[in-house]
Amino acid sequence: MQSINSRVLKWAHLIYADRLQNMDEQLTYDPHLEWRNSLKRAWAVHRLCNLLRAGVFMFHYMKKDGSIREAIGTLQFKHIPVEQQPKGIANRHNIVRYVAYYDLRKHEWRSFDITQVHLTCIYECHQDWTPDSLLEFNLSV
Secondary structure, eight states: OOOHHHHHHHHHHHHHHHHHHHSOTTSOOOHHHHHHHHHHHHHHHHHHHHHHHHSEEEEEEEOTTSOEEEEEEEOOGGGSOGGGSOOSOOOGGGOOSEEEEEETTTTEEEEEETTTOOOSEEEEEOTTOOTTSEEEEEOOO
16 A cells, blocks of 8 residues: 555656646756645645545636636545446556546546646535535635
8 A cells, every 4th residue: 555655756756747748948946945835735635635635615726728617526435426436446546646526516536647636725525414504614825
């Protein structure tokens, strides 16, 4: 089993490499600052994953086309229809860059690229959630 710190460091490395690859070569940057920001974002993704395992949450992330998706998702089976629950254990060693969740608005599985996620805050939804019944959780990313 992979340790938490190992997973977060892999995510931070992916975020850091992606940021360096997308930077203009003419710009000067501080690699220590970039690494620190990458670690912050990786820990925010880790906290989001833990929250999705604990309940229903609303969060925002950037899609590949650049638009922002507002998602209400979970990883708790009690909120996922039986026919859409996972049937076995996936080989997660190859799926490091993406985080999967069940979207309760679309009633489908979705995933986001950890290098594209820009979490500012997420909201906890109650058992009988509606978009109006949200409590804010600041991730301070």
